[in-house]
Amino acid sequence: MYDGQESAAVDNVTISISQGEYVAVLGRNGSGKSTLAKHFNVILLPDSGTVVVDNMTTSDDGLIFDIRRTVGMVFQNPDNQIVATVVEDDVAFAPENLGIPPSEIRERVDGALKSVGMYEFRKHAPHQLSGGQKQRVAIAGVLAMQSKCIVFDEASSMLDPKGRRELTATIKKLNQDGATVINITHFMDEAIEADRVIVMDKGRVLLDGTPRDIFADRKLLEDAGLDLPQAAALADCLRQDGLDIKSGVLTADELVEEIICLL
């Protein structure tokens, strides 16, 4: 509940995300996604109810530091996340805060910068970079924390299509390496990569399930202000034109396969 607001921004949400899961969160503007995310690492505390991260309750003052090192978070606007005047110093910020020895920080920083493709820009000043490049630096800054769980809050919104695909691949790789990933996004094609999709509307969880289940219900999605992923939308059109395409097609590859079967 924000001051001066009539209703709670996030209300009656009960979800449990297990270690190693890859969750996408969808929902229209103002549906409470960011507000929910900020509860995961004690930026906000719930007025009622509890949030538990890795067996730590967020309302416990003594645990704030440990919770924050467990849950990393990347926000939408990179300009307001970069602290230092040199790229590599900024990526080193979080590990420095954690009190990690210098040589290990160096390794982490180089690793994180390489994984977002910004290694050759490590000596640049942030204001010499484009928006998308800054966003990659901000992502590297959180990767260098090597936290168990990373929340991306519309982190891809500044990236070009190629950059977004690369980010999606990076996220996938992080998840395969064991990190829990929560990706808040407006891009359906990112959401289908996840193991689980949560759709929020007016501060509540509207839908919660696998991408295949969620994107099967076009009507409900449209009520929540969302689109189908591109391939699924195309499949839908083709089906309406009388082609025999089975429902539940999500990715371009699946659609291609269906069409080949028809030929």
Next chain:
Amino acid sequence: MLKDITIGQYFGGESFIHRLDPRNKIIMTALLMAAVFVSSGFAGYGVIALFLIICYMISGIPFRMILKSIKPIIPIIVFTSILNLFFIKEGDILFEWRFIAITDSGVRFAFFLVARIFCLVVGASLITYTTKPMELTDGIESLFGPLKRIKFPVHEVAMMMTIALRFVPTLIEETDKIMSAQKARGASLDTGGLVKRVKALIPVLIPLFISAFRRAHDLAVAMECRCYNGGEGRTKMKKLRFGFIDIIGAFAMIMLIAGIVVLNILGVV
């Protein structure tokens, strides 16, 4: 046009001076300032000027950068030297016209003043040209570290300086953007008298402040998310190291000071 503002802008390089420990450079700059104030004759300023020229040559900073750092203070130099020229009444009169009298000691004082300001600005610019802002704040944090004992927030001050340096270009860019946006809506920012122009700035400043506060809030959240918890328990990726080249640098500085002191004692003008 706003982009041209350089606030101690770093000028990359790998020279001897670039590689000195920032703490050493800060102390050396302080010593240079002391030398500038102690020096009391033309010879002394000649030696300091020579020293500075050699430093600039070693650092590979082009001499036009010196002009650039001097340009903004030219009015101050002109103003103070004129004051000195006309208002010092001691010494032999060189030139007289009605109530205006210029004396030889007036000329001397005016010259010393100009020389002092020149050496100070050029010397102070050298450290900002050859030291990354981040190293400078690290150096300050480390040098003033002992003040933590008397509860002086050394780390916090250094952090504030870092963030200010980080956001100066961002805010300048933003000011440019807001000005363009206001112009596109028909505001005239560069015409009219002084009062009119100052008034025209209000619709630029208000959005700028609002956005700066929003940025500050976002940045605070982002820093908390990255486990920022003040200076306690923090480590540094780049450790400052006082190496062999620093000994050479410090030695050169000490020689300069000694030279100035000797010149003073000998009374060379």
